[in-house]
Amino acid sequence: MTELRTDRLTLRRWRDADLEPWAAMNADPEVREHLGDPLTREQSDASVARFQAEFDRRGYGWWAVEVQATGEFIGFAGLDEVDDGMPFTGVEIGWRLARPAWGQGYATEAALAVLAHGFDTLELAEILAVTTAANLRSQAVMRRIGMTRDPAEDFDDPAAPEGPLRPNVLFRIARGARG
Template sequence: MAELRTERLLLRRWRESDLEPWAAMNADPEVREHLGPVMTREQSDASVALFQEEFDARGYGWWAVEANGEFIGFAGLDDVDPEVPFTGVEIGWRLARSAWGHGYATEAARAVLDYGFDTLHLPEILAITTATNHRSQAVMRRLGMTHNPTDTFEDPTAPQGPLRPHVLYRITR
């Protein structure tokens, strides 16, 4: 599993010491605002095990992200859920609230885009989020991603209600 470095961040393999802060993030209703219900510790731990399995199998996935030697969240690439009306590889990120507002999401995502285009030779990378997640959409625009209003869709994997309308952003190599 490749490590990615930026000026301020290290994107790396997950460690046992990441499990507790990851679980705390997933138990934070503000962090989960656009993702659905908070997760239990068991669900959170299981997600990390799955992240590592998928990364090992595909050569891409979710890296743990650290700043100043401290775990602050994740960023990476994943296959688009088969239930949505698009196919491809999507970029994503999730940071602890203490890491919001420092430009870390954009910085980590740029490193992930470079990996996707330069190492994996992907022709296009997608980003999907709820229509109300304006912070993530701002990151997508800073990355140079574009949104066509015809790509707005109802995500069948999301619960009925405000989390179901989603937007799709794209960027090509």
């Protein structure tokens, strides 16, 4: 499995030591605000098992993200196939960080490394990003990494219940659009 490095971060394979802080993140209502209900420890652990299996099968997926200077696990970033039932197809980029890691540029830094891997190594023609219409922090990261949004492509997530998680926005970036 490819490991990605930035100036401050390592995107790497998941370790057993990541399970506890990952579960704490997934139990945090603020981290889960735009994702749905908090996860149980069992659901959180199962998600890591899925991430590893998908990475092994496809050669890409969700990397664990750690701060190089401290070795601290702070979340995940990576690429995933768009879920079935969505009004579009492709590969999407995403990230999720623990609250203490917010506001430090880590999401942007990790996302830029993931984009480079997606375009330069996987030779993807385009990468998508999706979030709720209310998730302005993630939308800001999407803009910082060069993605653009066409409001005509906004959609209601068919898997989300009625309410604030249903309206979603779609951002895109093509391989040649990177600066």
